[in-house]
Amino acid sequence: MSALDRALTIEDLKAMARRRVPRQFFDYIDSGAYTEGTYRANEDDFKKITFRQRVAVNLENRNLSSTLLGRPVSLPLAIAPVGSTGMTDADGEIKAARAAEKFGIPFTLSTMAICSIEDVAENTTKPFWFQLYVMKDRAYIERLIDRAKAAKCSALVLTMDLQILGQRHKDIRNGLTAPPKFTPKFVAEMMIKPGWGLRMLGTNRRTFRNIAGHVSDAVNLASLSEWTRTQFDLTLNWKDIAWIKKRFGGPVIVKGILDPEDAQLAIDNGADAIVVSNHGGRQLDGAPSTIRALPAIVDVVGHKTEVLMDGGIRSGQDLLKALALGAKGALVGRIMAFGLGAGGEAGVARALEIVRKETDTSMALMGERDIRNIGLHNIYSNDLERRQGY
Amino acid sequence: MTTLGNALTIGDLKTRARRRVPRQFFDYSESGSWTEQTFRANESDFADVLFRQRVATDLRHRSLASTMVGQQVSLPLAAGPAAICGLQIANGEIHAARACQKFGIPFTLSTMSICSIEQVAEAVDAPFWFQVYTLRDKPFMERLIDRAKAAKCSALVLTMDLQILGQRHADIRNGMKAPPRMTPGFLMELAGKPGWSLGMLGAKSRTFGNVVGHAQDVSDLSSLSTWIAEQFDLGLSWTEIAWVKKRFQGPVIVKGILDAEDARQAVAHGADAIVVSNHGGRQLDGAPSSIRVLREIVEAVGAKTEVLMDGGIRSGQDLLKALALGAKGAFIGRPVLYGLGAGGEAGVTRALQIIHDEMDVTLALLGERDIRNVGPHNIYTNELERIN
Numbered sequence: 001m002s003a004l005d006r007a008l009t010i011e012d013l014k015a016m017a018r019r020r021v022p023r024q025f026f027d028y029i030d031s032g033a034y035t036e037g038t039y040r041a042n043e044d045d046f047k048k049i050t051f052r053q054r055v056a057v058n059l060e061n062r063n064l065s066s067t068l069l070g071r072p073v074s075l076p077l078a079i080a081p082v083g084s085t086g087m088t089d090a091d092g093e094i095k096a097a098r099a100a101e102k103f104g105i106p107f108t109l110s111t112m113a114i115c116s117i118e119d120v121a122e123n124t125t126k127p128f129w130f131q132l133y134v135m136k137d138r139a140y141i142e143r144l145i146d147r148a149k150a151a152k153c154s155a156l157v158l159t160m161d162l163q164i165l166g167q168r169h170k171d172i173r174n175g176l177t178a179p180p181k182f183t184p185k186f187v188a189e190m191m192i193k194p195g196w197g198l199r200m201l202g203t204n205r206r207t208f209r210n211i212a213g214h215v216s217d218a219v220n221l222a223s224l225s226e227w228t229r230t231q232f233d234l235t236l237n238w239k240d241i242a243w244i245k246k247r248f249g250g251p252v253i254v255k256g257i258l259d260p261e262d263a264q265l266a267i268d269n270g271a272d273a274i275v276v277s278n279h280g281g282r283q284l285d286g287a288p289s290t291i292r293a294l295p296a297i298v299d300v301v302g303h304k305t306e307v308l309m310d311g312g313i314r315s316g317q318d319l320l321k322a323l324a325l326g327a328k329g330a331l332v333g334r335i336m337a338f339g340l341g342a343g344g345e346a347g348v349a350r351a352l353e354i355v356r357k358e359t360d361t362s363m364a365l366m367g368e369r370d371i372r373n374i375g376l377h378n379i380y381s382n383d384l385e386r387r388q389g390y
Numbered sequence: 391m392t393t394l395g396n397a398l399t400i401g402d403l404k405t406r407a408r409r410r411v412p413r414q415f416f417d418y419s420e421s422g423s424w425t426e427q428t429f430r431a432n433e434s435d436f437a438d439v440l441f442r443q444r445v446a447t448d449l450r451h452r453s454l455a456s457t458m459v460g461q462q463v464s465l466p467l468a469a470g471p472a473a474i475c476g477l478q479i480a481n482g483e484i485h486a487a488r489a490c491q492k493f494g495i496p497f498t499l500s501t502m503s504i505c506s507i508e509q510v511a512e513a514v515d516a517p518f519w520f521q522v523y524t525l526r527d528k529p530f531m532e533r534l535i536d537r538a539k540a541a542k543c544s545a546l547v548l549t550m551d552l553q554i555l556g557q558r559h560a561d562i563r564n565g566m567k568a569p570p571r572m573t574p575g576f577l578m579e580l581a582g583k584p585g586w587s588l589g590m591l592g593a594k595s596r597t598f599g600n601v602v603g604h605a606q607d608v609s610d611l612s613s614l615s616t617w618i619a620e621q622f623d624l625g626l627s628w629t630e631i632a633w634v635k636k637r638f639q640g641p642v643i644v645k646g647i648l649d650a651e652d653a654r655q656a657v658a659h660g661a662d663a664i665v666v667s668n669h670g671g672r673q674l675d676g677a678p679s680s681i682r683v684l685r686e687i688v689e690a691v692g693a694k695t696e697v698l699m700d701g702g703i704r705s706g707q708d709l710l711k712a713l714a715l716g717a718k719g720a721f722i723g724r725p726v727l728y729g730l731g732a733g734g735e736a737g738v739t740r741a742l743q744i745i746h747d748e749m750d751v752t753l754a755l756l757g758e759r760d761i762r763n764v765g766p767h768n769i770y771t772n773e774l775e776r777i778n
Contacts, residue, residue, distance in 0.1 A: 034399075034707060034748065037437055160445035164754045167747075169398045234449035234754075258443035265446070278443055284755035286441040286707045288770045385773070387442070390685055390715055390766035 017341025022189040024174035032281035033166030039281025042312030045289040048383040054367025074104030076329035081131030086114020090199035099348035116209035127154035135231040161256030166283040238269040260300040273306040292384040298326030316358025407731025412579040414564035422671035423556030429671025432702030435679040440770040444757025458719040464494030470721030471521030476504025478730040480589035484513040489738035506599030517544035551646025556673040628659040650690035663696035682774040688716030706748025
């Protein structure tokens, strides 16, 4: 039994990743903004929801497949866009995309990926999703959308909650940059994580390849926050959805919605779906967890659009809770990253398999045979209180 | 100051201060009374207030400037009165006053400061605020107010919640006396904190500069402790506010209000503003945190007066939560002390910068551009329960 086969939980994969991935890149993933209160709440709040256990129901021929944006998926799940995945493991985005494709779920490539749109398209056969930030250099963004179209990406994921960067202290303390600076500390890290180092030597993909060589001005890519600070467009507004949709000519999923009013605005302005998200607790520290914010948003727009969610999902049970509270599907970031850090493509496959199996068994214990049937009737209690204002 | 530059949080400054400040002085401020329940609740209760995340709003041209008691401030924040800043680091009050002035926020000098009103006034250009206790020695109080006026202090902060001292065990265990006694234990501490000790050799003052030589029968260190023990006026009543205002002829901010009834009384008796405060958890242990009672006090008197607050603010998010719940501004005590202990004026500047930068980003993530617009609509939920 390989080490990966012995991993029974996402937590196991996280521990393996921690041992194999250089500290600054592991910390980049295992971080939230400021006090990381929202980062922790995203995970912890799932514990405040309990399931109804039902018995004596025919549990044969169970179905976990569903659709997202009208396309079939083997599980109502997608890989979330995660920056610098190609630093968690060499060619990380390609590996994760292949694992997702074999598993039968969409993979979302981040603008701030190491492997470019073209790199991933070359190494996969099925369409993937592309995540877009709106930057001041409009011509660059237009070219990026064109490239996603050319690569036959089946949806754009438009991030609305990162026009300014929430501070993640670990990144500053670690002096995080991509490509990494060869400080004595980093070299020492690589020596104790030789597998990672050797794999990185075996690829030429070590910078932000959606950006390098594609922007009009020479830009210092060494510091992510510096780049963010100067390029991210503070004037991003709802009207931007329209021109992006027009340029792309396909579905646009709006990500970063945590308030019912914003959900309504997103739909009114043409979003084809929304992702309830606080950016994995990496932006507004002090925001509620996404699982907590989800029901109020489903109430307002659930009948008009697909409401997806991300943040804190670490198990099949978490996924089922999200679905029961009205999400059509969920995105997972750290599940992918921990799997990748633990074992490359096979690690991501293992992570997805863990979630699939947990989902399947737990669904059965709830007396359900078809994941598309999961709903509020499967919830015993939800102690997470809705917004009550001041 | 590369190491100060590495401080990313108020907590980092606290860690640095703990290494540099003699233990009894660090412990003096890092204490609450009795079980320290209220001291801890002040900080931890902020986690029960959650923000609304809003997106797709124009985030350019953000402003954090505001006013407090009608005075322009670069941030709705003031350094609150904290005793013995000048024992966290030599000339501490001067360091803090300078940092605040340069940052554009008010500094409040405590009656129980080490550097006197006059020493601080000499060292800064901008007016600062002065905190007074109600003491039995009325002529001394009158002279104190006159001195504040002469130094052009732009507001008085009248402390109402310290007529009797809450017990802080650390001070007793440390043999903390004001002023400190040269016990062998203390001398060992000094040896381990040479930076602090050498700094103190050149300090402008090493005792209570507002009191020694100014109060009757207080001419030296030994008579000082006796005087302090006897001075706080148990007969304090609301009418005090009126005579202090009359003497000072300027705004009087009443500090130590934790109850809506008291808030109404303070306003009725002439307070120009109030500070919702439990004295940093150092007085009534078992009192609710300030952030918990803030809303009900704002509802009681917010229409008639400025409601400020202090207690537990350790970040820009904490300050924003206070503003969203109705405070016009807030005082910070310990973050300034941590900054002083960590690095004097530069340390205080770092503390203020940390809070400023956190506020700026968080304000944007709330979808707001102007701090004066922050209010209840920015709150997702406030789980702190009201009085019942």
